[in-house]
Amino acid sequence: xxxxxxxxxxxxxRSDQIVESVKRWVALNRMQPxxxxxxxxxxxxQFECSKGTVREALKSLEVQGLVSIRTGPNGGAVLEPVPYxxxxxxxxxxxxxxxxxxxxxxxxxxxxxxxxAALATPRLSEDDLDTLAKLISxxxxxxxxxxxxxxxxxxxxxxxxxxxxxxxxAMLAFIGRFVNDxxxxxxxxxxxxxxxxxxxxxxxxxxHQKLLEAFRAKDAAAARRLMHEHxxxxxxxxxxxxxxxxxxxxxxxx
Amino acid sequence: xxxxxxxxxxxxxRSDQIVESVKRWVALNRMQPxxxxxxxxxxxxQFECSKGTVREALKSLEVQGLVSIRTGPNGGAVLEPVPYxxxxxxxxxxxxxxxxxxxxxxxxxxxxxxxxAALATPRLSEDDLDTLAKLISxxxxxxxxxxxxxxxxxxxxxxxxxxxxxxxxAMLAFIGRFVNDxxxxxxxxxxxxxxxxxxxxxxxxxxHQKLLEAFRAKDAAAARRLMHEHxxxxxxxxxxxxxxxxxxxxxxxx
DNA sequence: TCAGGCAATTTATGCTAATAAATAGAATAA
DNA sequence: TTATTCTATTTATTAGCATAAATTGCCTGA
Numbered sequence: 001x002x003x004x005x006x007x008x009x010x011x012x013x014r015s016d017q018i019v020e021s022v023k024r025w026v027a028l029n030r031m032q033p034x035x036x037x038x039x040x041x042x043x044x045x046q047f048e049c050s051k052g053t054v055r056e057a058l059k060s061l062e063v064q065g066l067v068s069i070r071t072g073p074n075g076g077a078v079l080e081p082v083p084y085x086x087x088x089x090x091x092x093x094x095x096x097x098x099x100x101x102x103x104x105x106x107x108x109x110x111x112x113x114x115x116x117a118a119l120a121t122p123r124l125s126e127d128d129l130d131t132l133a134k135l136i137s138x139x140x141x142x143x144x145x146x147x148x149x150x151x152x153x154x155x156x157x158x159x160x161x162x163x164x165x166x167x168x169x170a171m172l173a174f175i176g177r178f179v180n181d182x183x184x185x186x187x188x189x190x191x192x193x194x195x196x197x198x199x200x201x202x203x204x205x206x207x208h209q210k211l212l213e214a215f216r217a218k219d220a221a222a223a224r225r226l227m228h229e230h231x232x233x234x235x236x237x238x239x240x241x242x243x244x245x246x247x248x249x250x251x252x253x254x
Numbered sequence: 255x256x257x258x259x260x261x262x263x264x265x266x267x268r269s270d271q272i273v274e275s276v277k278r279w280v281a282l283n284r285m286q287p288x289x290x291x292x293x294x295x296x297x298x299x300q301f302e303c304s305k306g307t308v309r310e311a312l313k314s315l316e317v318q319g320l321v322s323i324r325t326g327p328n329g330g331a332v333l334e335p336v337p338y339x340x341x342x343x344x345x346x347x348x349x350x351x352x353x354x355x356x357x358x359x360x361x362x363x364x365x366x367x368x369x370x371a372a373l374a375t376p377r378l379s380e381d382d383l384d385t386l387a388k389l390i391s392x393x394x395x396x397x398x399x400x401x402x403x404x405x406x407x408x409x410x411x412x413x414x415x416x417x418x419x420x421x422x423x424a425m426l427a428f429i430g431r432f433v434n435d436x437x438x439x440x441x442x443x444x445x446x447x448x449x450x451x452x453x454x455x456x457x458x459x460x461x462h463q464k465l466l467e468a469f470r471a472k473d474a475a476a477a478r479r480l481m482h483e484h485x486x487x488x489x490x491x492x493x494x495x496x497x498x499x500x501x502x503x504x505x506x507x508x
Numbered sequence: 509t510c511a512g513g514c515a516a517t518t519t520a521t522g523c524t525a526a527t528a529a530a531t532a533g534a535a536t537a538a
Numbered sequence: 539t540t541a542t543t544c545t546a547t548t549t550a551t552t553a554g555c556a557t558a559a560a561t562t563g564c565c566t567g568a
Contacts, residue, residue, distance in 0.1 A: 011559080014522075015313070033351065039548065050523045052306055055550085056313045059269070063317040064347055071549040072531025087348035091428075093318050094341035097287065098424040108425050111365050170352040171362050174345075175429060265530080268551070293519065304552040309521085325520040326560030 015056035018047050022061065026079065037067060037077040088178055102186060106238050109179045110231040113160065116176050117211065117227035119167040121220040128166060129215060135159045136208050139201065149196065153187045156204050195244060200237040207233070269310035272301050276315065280333065291321060291331040342432055356440060360492050363433050364485040367414065370430050371465065371481035373421040375474040382420060383469060389413045390462045393455065403450065407441045410458050449498060454491040461487065 022037065038046060043054045058077055061067045065086030067077040124132075135155045143149040157180045164176030207230035214222040276291065292300060297308045312331055315321045319340030321331040378386075389409045397403040411434045418430025461484035468476040 041548085052309070052524095053522065055306070055310060058549095059310045059313045060317045063314045064344060066347055069549070070531075071529070071547090073547045074532065075530085075548050081351045082348040084348070087345055090318060090344040091341055093320055094336040094338070094428065095424055097335045100423070100425050104423045104425060107369070107423060108366075108429075111369055112362075115361070115365055169354070169358045169361060170349055171354050171358060171433075174348065175362075179425075265550095295519090306553090307551060310550095312520095323520070324560075325518080325558080327518045327562060329519045329560070 014047075014049055014053050015060065018043070018049070018054065018057035019060045021047070022057065023066075026066075031079055033079050033081045035079045036074075037079070039076040084174070084177060087174065088181060091178065100182065102238055102242050103235075105179060105182050105186070106231075106235045108175075109183070110228075110235055112172060112176055112179070113163075113231050114224045114228040116160075116163050116167045116172055118220040118224035119169060119172070120163045121215055121223045122218060123166045123168055124163075124215050128162065129212070131162060132159060132208075132212055132215070135162075136205065136212060139205050139208070143201075149201075150187060152201065154184060156208065157184050157187075159208055195241075197237060197241065200234075200241075203233050203237070204230070268301075268303055268307050269314065272297070272303070272308065272311035273314045275301070276311065277320075280320075285333055287333050287335045289333045290328075291333070293330040338428070338431065341428065342435060345432065354436065356492050356496050357489075359433060359436050359440070360485075360489045362429075363437070364482075364489055366426060366430055366433070367417075367485050368478045368482040370414075370417050370421045370426060372474040372478040373423060373426070374417045375469055375472060375477045377420045377422055378417075378469050382416065383466065385416060386413060386462075386466055386469065389416075390459070390466060393459050393462070397455075403455075404441060406455065408438060410462065411438050411441075413462055449495075451491060451495065454488075454495075457487050457491070458484070 025031075037043070037058075040051060040054050040058070043057075044051055047054070058067070058069060061077065062069055065082035066080065068080045069075070069077050135158050138155040139152045143152055160180045161177050164173045164180070167173050167176065207226060211223060211226050211230070214220075214226055279285075291297070291312075294305055294308050294312070297311075298305055301308070312321070312323060315331065316323055319336035320334065322334045323329075323331050389412055392409040393406045397406055414434045415431050418427045418434070421427050421430065461480060465477060465480050465484070468474075468480055
């Protein structure tokens with residue numbers, strides 16, 4: 001038995017060879033989003049292989065989010081910037097078998113959100129500030145229905161997503177958005193029978209209002225400090241909630 | 255013109271429908287790595303489509319890292335835990351058109367490494383400590399050749415990667431490893447004509463030694479503090495280096 | 509009894525040819 | 539001008555067949 005689970009080098013499939021060739025070609029020619037790849041027929045000739053093989057290669061590029069494929073004249077594979085949704089989906093697959101817990105997600109969030117807030121502060125346009133204000137105002141009324149409560153939680157998360165998108169650091173932006181998306185899923189799926197946490201919503205609202213003031217004043221230091229407090233608070237409430245849910249589920253099993 | 259770049263709902267391709275069906279089926283049945291999917295013939299019957307379509311669907315699942323495909327008896331598509339390399343590659347694609355800069359990468363690193371160090375402290379086995387010690391000892395001799403210098407830098411990075419893998423938070427572990435991989439690429443590719451930074455190597459060595467002591471003493475607070483200092487130091491040296499490289503490249507252009 | 513090789517089986521891999529569906533753009537009709 | 543239809547182009551899907559790879563198990567020879 002060799003140490004690895006997988007057998008050794010293993011033949012590289014024709015379609016994967018084509019994928020690699022195309023990637024190299026794209027990188028070498030400094031091709032940009034919008035540029036078109038040769039159509040299926042030309043690729044068949046270029047790589048001396050059948051249509052099925054070319055289609056597998058294109059499928060691979062499509063799944064990776066590198067191209068989008070259209071039918072019709074001037075159709076074919078067009079280079080695309082990988083959309084966030086694609087990268088997010090693929091990272092979720094990676095995490096599928098080790099489902100990050102709520103506390104794990106919140107721990108990461110506490111690390112990055114203060115920096116995101118600080119970096120975003122000088123980069124927020126007037127429009128951005130308006131959008132943030134609108135998201136806050138959606139949370140100012142007492143929720144009457146369950147769905148309304150969920151909507152408010154999602155508006156809170158969108159507040160953070162917008163900041164992430166403006167922080168100017170692509171990796172930080174991705175992680176920030178991803179983390180908030182994970183929390184959104186927790187809100188929507190795992191906690192549908194969620195007890196109301198009025199204090200929590202209230203604390204969030206206050207922090208978001210104060211943050212907006214800091215953004216308006218272009219005070220990055222204050223934004224960082226406020227966001228840190230906000231995250232500590234949110235982490236605390238989440239721990240409380242997890243405790244309640246555990247009791248709830250344990251109750252069902254007994 | 256509608257707001258989106260893409261046209262509206264667009265027919266969903268048969269192969270993508272199959273991918274979604276299979277994913278749902280896997281999730282519903284709580285299938286685990288090692289479980290097998292039906293073979294091509296069975297899938298053709300199941301979904302009433304041709305082999306080409308099934309093959310495209312399987313290719314998609316393979317590219318996403320969810321299955322590996324083997325020939326032979328008991329072959330076919332087998333569920334796999336998505337390997338880190340796959341997720342990493344796909345996230346790199348996402349970042350391809352907005353190439354994170356050195357400072358951006360180091361900024362993220364400074365945020366997460368101290369927490370990783372603290373979380374990993376109680377989780378490091380004796381073996382892990384030995385491995386860390388070995389990685390440190392590789393950096394204790396003065397590098398004589400260029401390649402040796404690169405090797406030492408990579409050993410330094412492996413030190414951090416091991417910590418990330420032990421921190422017990424899957425998302426943090428992924429990001430930690432990814433960030434250090436990005437830095438590895440910077441070291442190998444962008445800076446091949448790298449000026450020696452003796453002070454930098456020396457500072458790193460000292461920090462790693464002190465960190466190891468903290469790990470041995472199971473002192474998470476000390477580990478966090480040391481790692482934070484270490485990251486501030488590394489960020490500083492990297493800024494210095496980027497400045498030198500900019501001068502160097504500007505010099506070539508004029 | 510056991511090791512090594514051989515062959516059958518299972519499965520993916522790859523190819524060809526033909527038809528269906530979608531789309532953009534040109535031609536046409538109101 | 540505007541709306542509609544037509545047409546050419548290109549992907550999407552199907553069907554069937556030949557090849558290659560990997561495993562299982564049998565069989566041979568020591």
